[in-house]
Amino acid sequence: MKVLPTSTCFKNLYRQFHVQFTSGQYGEREGKYICIEQVGVISTWESTFTGVLTSKMIQQPEKEVINVNERLHLQDPAPLYDRLLKRGPFFNGTHWILTRHAHVNALLRNQAPSKRTGNEPLANSLRKNILFKDPPDHTRHRAAAQEFFSPRSMLLEEETITEVATRLIASVKEKRRMEFISEFASRLPVAIVADYLGVPEDKHDFLFGFARQFIFEFSNDPEMSDRGVSELRSYFTLNIDEFMRKASPGKLLEKLAEGHRNGMLAKEELIEMCVFLFAAGSETSGCLLGSGLLTLLQHPESLEAIRNNPNLIPNAIEEMLRYESPVPMTTMRSTTEPMEIDGLVIPEGRPVIGILAAANRDPEKFPNPGVFDIHRNTTGHFSFGGGIHYCLGASLVRLEAKVTFRILFEQLPDLRLDNGHLPGRWLRSMSGSNKGFAFHWRERVPTRGLEYLNLKW
Numbered sequence: 001m002k003v004l005p006t007s008t009c010f011k012n013l014y015r016q017f018h019v020q021f022t023s024g025q026y027g028e029r030e031g032k033y034i035c036i037e038q039v040g041v042i043s044t045w046e047s048t049f050t051g052v053l054t055s056k057m058i059q060q061p062e063k064e065v066i067n068v069n070e071r072l073h074l075q076d077p078a079p080l081y082d083r084l085l086k087r088g089p090f091f092n093g094t095h096w097i098l099t100r101h102a103h104v105n106a107l108l109r110n111q112a113p114s115k116r117t118g119n120e121p122l123a124n125s126l127r128k129n130i131l132f133k134d135p136p137d138h139t140r141h142r143a144a145a146q147e148f149f150s151p152r153s154m155l156l157e158e159e160t161i162t163e164v165a166t167r168l169i170a171s172v173k174e175k176r177r178m179e180f181i182s183e184f185a186s187r188l189p190v191a192i193v194a195d196y197l198g199v200p201e202d203k204h205d206f207l208f209g210f211a212r213q214f215i216f217e218f219s220n221d222p223e224m225s226d227r228g229v230s231e232l233r234s235y236f237t238l239n240i241d242e243f244m245r246k247a248s249p250g251k252l253l254e255k256l257a258e259g260h261r262n263g264m265l266a267k268e269e270l271i272e273m274c275v276f277l278f279a280a281g282s283e284t285s286g287c288l289l290g291s292g293l294l295t296l297l298q299h300p301e302s303l304e305a306i307r308n309n310p311n312l313i314p315n316a317i318e319e320m321l322r323y324e325s326p327v328p329m330t331t332m333r334s335t336t337e338p339m340e341i342d343g344l345v346i347p348e349g350r351p352v353i354g355i356l357a358a359a360n361r362d363p364e365k366f367p368n369p370g371v372f373d374i375h376r377n378t379t380g381h382f383s384f385g386g387g388i389h390y391c392l393g394a395s396l397v398r399l400e401a402k403v404t405f406r407i408l409f410e411q412l413p414d415l416r417l418d419n420g421h422l423p424g425r426w427l428r429s430m431s432g433s434n435k436g437f438a439f440h441w442r443e444r445v446p447t448r449g450l451e452y453l454n455l456k457w
């Protein structure tokens with residue numbers, strides 16, 4: 001263990017050894033290195049050096065804690081987003097981070113940055129799917145599925161979604177209580193996307209487990225995450241021929257199979273599409289249903305307005321997406337040429353991430369961003385990303401949410417939070433301070449959703 005003598009020495013070490021920050025995080029802006037966390041243990045990639053860094057060693061004007069995984073931020077990320085917005089673009093030691101609406105917009109609309117990822121196992125695995133492809137491959141993959149997800153085609157899906165939602169509510173109605181995430185918000189999107197891909201009902205939970213493993217471990221444990229993808233891939237590889245044979249006309253799988261038959265998608269690419277669509281379509285929508293409902297229950301005047309006038313639901317859903325963005329940040333893009341953001345030049349070959357949830361709370365774009373206002377103009381929120389990688393499932397999600405809120409408030413007019421009840425499994429796993437709460441935010445990234453939401457009526 002060696003203690004760094006001065007900030008200058010630290011800067012030199014950073015340049016020389018590519019210091020990897022294990023607990024402190026540091027930023028680079030306008031050529032200067034700035035300290036954003038006061039105390040941290042640092043170590044080099046080469047393990048030739050470790051040191052304890054104290055506030056004495058670097059005297060910098062800007063100091064800010066920015067550990068996005070901290071419990072505090074995950075339960076209430078709004079103050080963190082405020083601080084990030086004030087800072088503007090910065091380098092966090094591994095990635096350039098953009099937070100302001102105009103900056104995130106510039107990133108999403110710019111087609112030059114690449115989605116190519118590194119060589120680690122998860123990256124190799126991800127490279128096969130649409131979200132991590134660049135044109136022209138990306139264009140080809142997207143074309144195979146786009147027609148099915150168009151807002152017009154989605155109108156035909158309302159009946160199926162209504163059937164599933166009605167069945168799920170009927171199964172709990174008499175109980176007068178439910179844990180909304182496990183009994184509804186996760187079940188509805190899984191049932192819908194599984195039906196589109198031909199997955200039989202007795203395999204829904206099995207596959208959803210792997211989809212969650214893929215997404216939850218994405219930034220924590222890449223190997224574990226990759227195992228989730230591999231399981232999904234094996235399942236579809238084994239069953240795809242049968243699913244294609246049985247595919248209902250006009251459904252997603254039939255469109256993808258058609259793409260395969262006319263040479264647009266190779267078999268392996270078709271399987272990757274199924275894997276990714278299953279994972280993306282099952283996990284994120286549940287986050288919106290849970291956080292959207294919670295937000296409404298916490299804003300009784302908005303809930304009342306919607307009950308009196310269900311035509312307000314579509315704009316309320318956009319506001320839910322802005323206010324509690326289920327996918328808080330973009331996946332990584334890599335600059336292929338120097339990229340200028342507001343006078344700051346990010347050099348070629350650098351990883352860049354846009355914080356969508358922060359951009360959605362940029363006061364320059366959305367006045368009083370901390371206010372949940374179902375009447376506000378939400379045009380331009382980035383919850384579904386933007387540019388060529390704009391979420392393919394956006395119309396489906398909007399429809400799932402519209403049907404859910406309509407049916408919930410029709411069928412359960414007295415719906416409210418249940419503070420006095422928790423399912424046994426949560427009581428076992430929770431610290432005493434949480435007991436009895438009606439809801440708890442998940443302490444996992446990269447999606448933002450509720451661990452549980454207890455309701456009664």
Ligand code: HEM
Nearest residue numbers: 130131280281284285288326330331384385389391392393
């Ligand atoms: C609330 C629910 C959802 C949210 C917030 C969401 C958000 C996003 C975002 C932010 C991106 C772009 C990420 C980036 O540019 O790095 C994206 C891409 C994508 N999403 Fe979603 N998503 C949701 C649900 C769905 C559903 C239900 C499906 C399909 C069934 C889906 C399929 C996709 C696909 C295929 C892409 C990649 C598009 C491309 O690369 O061209 N998503 N989503």
